[in-house]
Amino acid sequence: MITKTMSKKEVLIKLAEQSLEGDKFSLAKIISIFENTKPEYYEYKNIIIDYLKNKNLHKGYFLGITGTPGAGKSTLTGKLALELINKQNDIRVAILAVDPSSEVSGGSLLGDRTRVKLPINEKRIYFRSQASDKELGGLSKHTFNVCRVLYYLFDYIFLETVGIGQSEIEIQHIADHVFLVLQPLTGDQIQFMKAGIMEIPDAFIINKWDQEKEAQKTYYALKSTLSFIRPNSKEIPIFRVSAYSGFGINDLIEYIISLKQNSNDLSTSLTKKEIFYFEKWVKNQYGLKGLEILNEKGGASTFLREHGSFDLAIQEFSKLRYTFDSYE
Numbered sequence: 001m002i003t004k005t006m007s008k009k010e011v012l013i014k015l016a017e018q019s020l021e022g023d024k025f026s027l028a029k030i031i032s033i034f035e036n037t038k039p040e041y042y043e044y045k046n047i048i049i050d051y052l053k054n055k056n057l058h059k060g061y062f063l064g065i066t067g068t069p070g071a072g073k074s075t076l077t078g079k080l081a082l083e084l085i086n087k088q089n090d091i092r093v094a095i096l097a098v099d100p101s102s103e104v105s106g107g108s109l110l111g112d113r114t115r116v117k118l119p120i121n122e123k124r125i126y127f128r129s130q131a132s133d134k135e136l137g138g139l140s141k142h143t144f145n146v147c148r149v150l151y152y153l154f155d156y157i158f159l160e161t162v163g164i165g166q167s168e169i170e171i172q173h174i175a176d177h178v179f180l181v182l183q184p185l186t187g188d189q190i191q192f193m194k195a196g197i198m199e200i201p202d203a204f205i206i207n208k209w210d211q212e213k214e215a216q217k218t219y220y221a222l223k224s225t226l227s228f229i230r231p232n233s234k235e236i237p238i239f240r241v242s243a244y245s246g247f248g249i250n251d252l253i254e255y256i257i258s259l260k261q262n263s264n265d266l267s268t269s270l271t272k273k274e275i276f277y278f279e280k281w282v283k284n285q286y287g288l289k290g291l292e293i294l295n296e297k298g299g300a301s302t303f304l305r306e307h308g309s310f311d312l313a314i315q316e317f318s319k320l321r322y323t324f325d326s327y328e
């Protein structure tokens with residue numbers, strides 16, 4: 001229980017503790033904290049991460065699920081999350097769906113939320129949707145910050161993004177493995193898919209295999225497109241599934257489980273992402289001048305290591321900005 005007499009630190013730790021137990025209210029609170037960019041929040045984030053890191057209960061594996069709207073990403077992701085917890089009792093799965101910002105309302109579309117039918121009392125699955133940013137190619141500027149904390153709270157994290165252009169390119173910086181989901185369409189349409197998009201996925205999924213005739217055509221069209229665009233594509237898996245009938249789901253689940261099992265150092269992978277996003281943050285906040293100063297300090301990797309954590313590094317770098325004038 002959180003009470004009025006508790007200190008801020010006690011409250012934050014309580015929220016983290018309850019999140020580890022799967023409490024959805026606390027999880028939502030924690031995520032809002034990680035979406036908040038106000039300076040004082042870096043300290044809060046640091047307290048939460050510090051606590052969770054020491055608990056050392058989960059190490060999240062990030063799966064990017066991308067593809068054109070309507071391909072069945074949300075339906076499929078919900079299905080995969082359920083199958084994962086059925087197969088492995090002691091794991092926890094998060095789904096972060098990045099919705100396209102609605103231009104009319106400025107808010108996040110809620111359609112996807114309803115598509116994933118997840119048991120409401122299931123503590124091992126957590127679903128959250130986030131509005132996307134146009135400039136950031138589908139992902140939100142908060143996505144990585146939220147992922148940083150999800151890493152310590154879940155074993156598998158699905159990131160559903162809308163595959164229209166930049167988002168696949170951005171997603172590869174956060175996801176450990178990127179799937180592109182296709183639905184049955186004519187071969188011609190696949191030829192039209194931008195080469196840039198086809199180059200990024202680590203694996204492809206053709207969903208709606210219950211529409212087998214069209215799905216088969218898509219499969220062969222995809223194979224031939226890949227043989228042009230990615231000549232070494234023999235090794236790129238193509239999964240044929242139906243989120244409706246369950247066809248092919250088991251193979252895909254086995255594959256996902258083996259991906260996590262075979263990635264021996266997830267914390268190194270997180271550190272790499274932190275380096276990438278710290279540098280990006282510096283560039284967004286302070287431009288080339290900022291990057292210059294960061295380099296003088298030994299670069300992002302050194303700066304993060306010397307300050308002990310992502311949030312403390314951001315706090316320290318923010319202080320440096322007062323000295324920026326002297327560099328002019």
Ligand SMILES: Nc1nc2c(ncn2[C@@H]2O[C@H](COP(=O)(O)OP(=O)(O)O)[C@@H](O)[C@H]2O)c(=O)[nH]1
Pocket residue numbers: 067068069070071072073074075076112115207208209210211241242243244245
């Ligand atoms: N026939 C068929 N329809 C599917 C399947 N999976 C999803 N759908 C339908 O495809 C539509 C789009 O699904 P949705 O999950 O919202 O796609 P998203 O936009 O990629 O997230 C919905 O009407 C789903 O019910 C499937 O395996 N087979």
Ligand SMILES: [Mg+2]
Pocket residue numbers: 073074075112160
């Ligand atoms: Mg969706």
